[in-house]
Amino acid sequence: MSDTRRRSASAVPTIxxxxxxxxxSIGTASKALNGTGQLRPETRARVMAxxxxxxxxxxxxxxxxxxxxxFTVGVISNDSFGRFGMPIVEGLEECLSxxxxxxxxxxxxxxxxxxxxxxxxxxxxxxxGIVVTGxxxxxREPLRVAVAGLPVxxxxxxxxxxxxxxxxxxxxxAAFLAADHLIRLGRRRIxxxxxxxxFEAVRLRRAGYQEALAQAxxxxxxxxVLTGEWSEAWGRDALQRLFDADRAAPDAIFCxxxxxxxxxxxxxxxxxxxxxxxxxxxxxDNWRIIAEATRPPLTTIDxxxxxxxxxxxxxxxxxxxxxxxxxxxxxxxSLVVRASCGAPQPPx
Amino acid sequence: MSDTRRRSASAVPTIxxxxxxxxxSIGTASKALNGTGQLRPETRARVMAxxxxxxxxxxxxxxxxxxxxxFTVGVISNDSFGRFGMPIVEGLEECLSxxxxxxxxxxxxxxxxxxxxxxxxxxxxxxxGIVVTGxxxxxREPLRVAVAGLPVxxxxxxxxxxxxxxxxxxxxxAAFLAADHLIRLGRRRIxxxxxxxxFEAVRLRRAGYQEALAQAxxxxxxxxVLTGEWSEAWGRDALQRLFDADRAAPDAIFCxxxxxxxxxxxxxxxxxxxxxxxxxxxxxDNWRIIAEATRPPLTTIDxxxxxxxxxxxxxxxxxxxxxxxxxxxxxxxSLVVRASCGAPQPPx
Numbered sequence: 001m002s003d004t005r006r007r008s009a010s011a012v013p014t015i016x017x018x019x020x021x022x023x024x025s026i027g028t029a030s031k032a033l034n035g036t037g038q039l040r041p042e043t044r045a046r047v048m049a050x051x052x053x054x055x056x057x058x059x060x061x062x063x064x065x066x067x068x069x070x071f072t073v074g075v076i077s078n079d080s081f082g083r084f085g086m087p088i089v090e091g092l093e094e095c096l097s098x099x100x101x102x103x104x105x106x107x108x109x110x111x112x113x114x115x116x117x118x119x120x121x122x123x124x125x126x127x128x129g130i131v132v133t134g135x136x137x138x139x140r141e142p143l144r145v146a147v148a149g150l151p152v153x154x155x156x157x158x159x160x161x162x163x164x165x166x167x168x169x170x171x172x173x174a175a176f177l178a179a180d181h182l183i184r185l186g187r188r189r190i191x192x193x194x195x196x197x198x199f200e201a202v203r204l205r206r207a208g209y210q211e212a213l214a215q216a217x218x219x220x221x222x223x224x225v226l227t228g229e230w231s232e233a234w235g236r237d238a239l240q241r242l243f244d245a246d247r248a249a250p251d252a253i254f255c256x257x258x259x260x261x262x263x264x265x266x267x268x269x270x271x272x273x274x275x276x277x278x279x280x281x282x283x284x285d286n287w288r289i290i291a292e293a294t295r296p297p298l299t300t301i302d303x304x305x306x307x308x309x310x311x312x313x314x315x316x317x318x319x320x321x322x323x324x325x326x327x328x329x330x331x332x333x334s335l336v337v338r339a340s341c342g343a344p345q346p347p348x
Numbered sequence: 349m350s351d352t353r354r355r356s357a358s359a360v361p362t363i364x365x366x367x368x369x370x371x372x373s374i375g376t377a378s379k380a381l382n383g384t385g386q387l388r389p390e391t392r393a394r395v396m397a398x399x400x401x402x403x404x405x406x407x408x409x410x411x412x413x414x415x416x417x418x419f420t421v422g423v424i425s426n427d428s429f430g431r432f433g434m435p436i437v438e439g440l441e442e443c444l445s446x447x448x449x450x451x452x453x454x455x456x457x458x459x460x461x462x463x464x465x466x467x468x469x470x471x472x473x474x475x476x477g478i479v480v481t482g483x484x485x486x487x488r489e490p491l492r493v494a495v496a497g498l499p500v501x502x503x504x505x506x507x508x509x510x511x512x513x514x515x516x517x518x519x520x521x522a523a524f525l526a527a528d529h530l531i532r533l534g535r536r537r538i539x540x541x542x543x544x545x546x547f548e549a550v551r552l553r554r555a556g557y558q559e560a561l562a563q564a565x566x567x568x569x570x571x572x573v574l575t576g577e578w579s580e581a582w583g584r585d586a587l588q589r590l591f592d593a594d595r596a597a598p599d600a601i602f603c604x605x606x607x608x609x610x611x612x613x614x615x616x617x618x619x620x621x622x623x624x625x626x627x628x629x630x631x632x633d634n635w636r637i638i639a640e641a642t643r644p645p646l647t648t649i650d651x652x653x654x655x656x657x658x659x660x661x662x663x664x665x666x667x668x669x670x671x672x673x674x675x676x677x678x679x680x681x682s683l684v685v686r687a688s689c690g691a692p693q694p695p696x
Contacts, residue, residue: 072452072473074450075453082434086430086434089453090455093453093454093455094455097454097455097465097466097469100469102422102452102454102469102470102473103452103453103454104420104450104451104452104453105423105437105441105451105452105453106441106445106450106451107438107441107442107445117445118445121445121448121450122450125420125450231641232641233641259637259641262641263641289607289638290637293579293580293581293607293610
């Protein structure tokens with residue numbers, strides 16, 4: 001610690017020194033110095049004043065970043081550029097391009113050899129860091145990077161390596177939010193129709209749902225959980241099982257994704273059961289093409305993946321600047337209220 | 349021409365010379381020399397023999413590419429990483445990574461200033477070329493690139509600049525294919541329910557559909573065209589109009605996209621009309637999450653966008669190597685037969 005202080009007192013001032021003096025984050029200081037991003041004028045002025053006081057010149061920026069030779073980072077995706085990976089890359093790219101960092105896209109297609117070739121290629125390009133993303137948030141092998149200290153972030157992906165930084169949506173908290181919303185609407189027989197047990201997200205979402213029901217004193221037999229597939233067909237099938245079972249029909253159904261919710265709602269309509277008057281339905285994903293076209297439009301959880309991508313960008317900039325981040329961080333999800341739950345909708 | 353020959357006789361041999369001697373494309377020669385991609389062993393051997401005969405060393409590869417300093421290219425997308433842009437980038441990245449070229453992803457979000465900043469940043473990174481892609485294939489302003497001769501390809505995007513190279517799906521041919529398929533199934537009252545008139549794709553698809561019907565001698569009043577929105581709700585609404593109209597109901601409906609087709613099929617089922625026995629339905633896009641979940645699963649056009657991306661990659665490699673390509677090229681689409689048209693399905 002004292003060693004660090006001594007070094008920064010004698011050496012060329014870094015962007016960390018500027019940020020510290022101005023009382024802002026490194027990302028904000030970077031934006032202010034680059035003249036990019038949306039900052040309040042007074043923030044920008046404070047950063048510029050700090051830079052002047054420390055004799056920090058814009059050209060020092062490159063030196064102040066730990067390995068900042070290239071202003072490029074790589075994204076390795078196993079999502080085949082799909083619907084979970086893309087909003088993350090969108091947020092990441094938006095955040096990084098504000099700091100003039102460009103993003104290499106690499107599709108590893110779940111092929112370890114292809115992933116290894118991409119890593120080799122990215123190292124050859126002298127990237128300042130790598131973001132790993134996936135089609136599901138389950139654990140994977142750590143990325144094999146032969147360069148010590150190269151910042152790596154797992155976004156919507158995780159690994160067991162002790163020093164890894166993993167950013168994930170808070171599936172458990174999101175499910176609690178959804179179930180609690182249904183309880184507050186007066187629902188008491190709340191079923192959960194979800195995807196395959198082998199997904200960590202399925203287990204976490206069930207736990208959050210059960211916690212909300214336990215807090216409200218809902219009995220277990222009023223809270224059946226049906227695990228199956230991530231499909232509309234499974235939603236219709238599960239709905240039939242719920243209504244044919246030897247117990248009172250549910251007055252609410254919390255679904256593990258929007259496709260299941262779509263199948264559940266189609267099934268309810270075809271049985272003559274009205275949504276949301278007879279049964280409230282809540283989905284998960286806020287996949288708008290499904291959620292908005294469902295009849296009635298679907299209340300659902302949004303994992304805020306674009307914001308998760310932005311957060312990965314901010315953290316990566318800090319890692320590149322020498323800050324240390326490790327551990328698994330769960331970021332908040334939100335409930336998007338449409339017509340299928342019966343709650344008053346916010347004005348649009 | 350003679351000038352070119354003289355130069356290549358005296359100078360260091362290029363990959364073009366190797367490719368020409370081996371009778372293969374520059375892309376294939378590149379793969380063979382890099383030991384990447386899937387080539388027949390005899391092709392690879394022929395390229396290696398040609399390289400040896402010309403004293404072409406692998407290290408010459410970089411020099412042989414026109415501006416090949418960086419082995420990077422940029423993609424500028426206005427599709428917010430969406431469903432049309434992504435398969436294109438996927439195919440492009442797959443093709444280019446076989447030639448060890450990495451891809452920078454830039455999201456311009458339809459903001460000209462943001463696009464200009466991305467171009468500036470890409471030029472700063474010394475990219476060897478740029479691919480422009482969009483959320484729709486309509487005409488746009490040419491990309492403003494201040495570097496003369498930098499290869500630029502418009503993929504699922506087009507511009508009027510006379511020397512631009514634009515790769516687009518053959519919307520007109522695809523619609524002909526779909527309508528002709530319905531005619532061959534014996535259908536004679538074939539309606540077309542499609543998206544907004546302002547899309548070039550809407551106009552081209554209608555033209556292809558009408559050409560097929562004209563060739564089969566179908567009268568105009570048996571071929572109503574309804575333009576509206578790209579949504580399920582419009583599909584259901586249009587269906588009602590078709591069945592409430594003062595003419596015989598259609599025995600087939602060709603839809604401008606899969607969401608419309610989904611709405612049409614839901615509407616038919618809710619009227620008690622059987623698909624495909626009473627009415628055949630064909631969609632457009634092969635958006636699997638919709639097409640496979642429709643009841644019955646949807647026969648639809650696939651624009652082969654991943655292959656369009658690969659073709660953009662091959663062309664870009666050739667442009668970088670000094671070859672000239674200009675003009676608008678329409679690439680073939682295919683018909684994916686599922687249950688909604690009534691044709692025998694190919695074995696899966």
